[in-house]
Amino acid sequence: MLTKKVEDLCNRQIEREGYSSNLYLAMASWAVNKGMAGVAGWLFKQSDEERVHMLKFINYVNGRGGSATIPAFRQPPVKYKGVLEMFREVLKHEQYITASINEVLACAIAENDYATTNWIQWFVKEQLEEESSAQLIIDKLGLAGETGLYFLDRDIMSLREKS
16 A cells, blocks of 8 residues: 555656656657657657656556546647757756656655565666666767767667667
8 A cells, every 4th residue: 555645756756757758759749840750769769668657657556556646747848949959858857757756766765665665666777777868869969960960860769779
């Protein structure tokens, strides 16, 4: 059984994971309209992963006797100055999600909720990968510059496998 504090934080995380999915979907649409099919593909895949994360939280809360709440999601940004700025936003957002996951973990520890403490570890590891992946793309964009954007767009999906 989840404590009220853990349940509330997990429900907050459901909203944040759902927003993340919509954020990356909006970014993918922007990339498509800029002719960057590879970047869009990376972002579509990222959007799908965030939706799966949301579903994991929903199933966990309901499976532990809580009541998962499905919220409305706020409108994500739809315009970016460029792909580098956009991926800086991806990294910033992933760091925000990492902090949020850490809050769930800290609460579970404080509440002596060993099941949630164990379960949330998957997300802790996942966030390390998410931040690393975004940073890798930012680093590659720094190396490539605007003139190398074509090659990054072409090869970006292969970076998902390396991070």
